[in-house]
Amino acid sequence: MGEAIVVTSGKGGVGKTTTTANIGTALALLGKKVCLIDTDIGLRNLDVIMGLENRIIFDLVDVVQERVKIKQALVPDKRFDCLQLLPAAQTSDKSEVTPEAMKKIADELKQEFDYIIIDCPAGIEQGYKNAVAGADKAVVVTNPEKSSVRDADRIIGLLEQEDIEPPKLIVNRIRHHMVQTGDMLDVDEIVSVLSIDLLGVVADDDEVIKASNSGEPVALHPNTKSSLAYRNIARRILGESVPLLSFDEEKGFFTKVKKFFGIRS
Amino acid sequence: MIANQQLITIKGTRDGLILKIDDQCAYENVLEELKEKLSLNALLEEDRLISVNIQLGNRYVTREQKETLKKVVRENQNLVVGKIESNVLTIEEASEWKKHAEVKPLVRVVRSGQVINVEGDLLLIGDVNPGGKVMASGNIFVMGSLRGIAHAGVDGDSRAVIAASYMQPSQLRIADAISRAPDHETEGVYMECGYLNENEDKILIDRLQDIIKKRPDISSFERRMLNG
């Protein structure tokens, strides 16, 4: 049986949908059977980033209201047979999905897939509750900004009340030159405040935006840094221990970690 | 015979009168004798107020009975009731006291949007993150980073203190006093403790070791009982 992972953040626009698309793609690259669920009813994006928008026939609400079977609503990926998308409804209201319904859908999909990655809407209301209800694990995405970290902290507090494993953290859109000049929070500062395990760090990268616009998640590109970051995250999800990417510019993080353990470099 | 036995002994001290009340007889008899004794008393000629301390020994009195006792004493214009002391507590009162006198340990991170409120002292092993809040009727000790709000002495105990391994709070509150972080970014401080100054209008922060001079009674059981 597979496991369901919700990707959430509290704050909007920090990269939940981008992360969902790329983790899903990277897991599929590693040969896993993956189903992505977009729970952002009314503001669906995941299909666009995956380049699957024009293939959608049915959606999540159709499944919840039992107009169609789950299988009929799944949209297969263009590139991988083992990757499928359950799209959100664009015209319905969030209230048509309930936590119970989401749990049922996730349970059913877990029979079939290795990983269910659930893209959560921003906020902490109904949409969030629906997205979390079906999940066994959670990934919290934050940007290296105070407001984003604050909301991540709030979400982690809420997730800790759920019956799921302790959430893991992805810091997205790091700009190393800003961290070095002290104008951006650095990763160990964020991790120390949030005190949860770090799953990965993704740089702020124009390639991510380009890729999303072309409907080809960046994880498919072999040579970009952000692509490697997402693929490493996928491997960590599979349980491999992959060291954090060492960027040339990124001295801060490792020297600080060493200092912490009393090793001078 | 029994009627001759003294149920109430009166003792005069510099601070006023002490009424020692026999704890074996009936409450009604006490009231009766109290009325009698106080009316006989030559104290009536005194023109200053005298404080009366009533000692009940091993007698338990209900709230109403206490009020009646006070009323009887006050009927004499010169007398005011200072204290009513009894060796006996109800289980309810005792557990209420105990709650306020206890140190409550907690191992967790208090995150943004979360509020912890305890009776007595709080010993938090973990951080208080920005946007998180801890409150206690007594002292607050944070073994971790205090970056949110801490409110000690919420019921008005102005002698309560707030200590943290790393202190970078957005606000400190003790009893009714509030202080907030400056508007510009500041580094936090390690192993410090906040307490109220003598005028009880300003929260000061000092090295943790120095607080012992300011609050020598910090760990005493009685202090916490009294403030409970």
Ligand SMILES: Nc1ncnc2c1ncn2[C@@H]1O[C@H](COP(=O)(O)OP(=O)(O)OP(=O)(O)O)[C@@H](O)[C@H]1O
């Ligand atoms: N690592 C990155 N580098 C550069 N741009 C990024 C990165 N991650 C995300 N973005 C961009 O940030 C924007 C928001 O991303 P995304 O839609 O994934 O966020 P979201 O959290 O899903 O937003 P919402 O809360 O609206 O659902 C997008 O334009 C995306 O391309």
Ligand SMILES: [Mg+2]
């Ligand atoms: Mg989104």
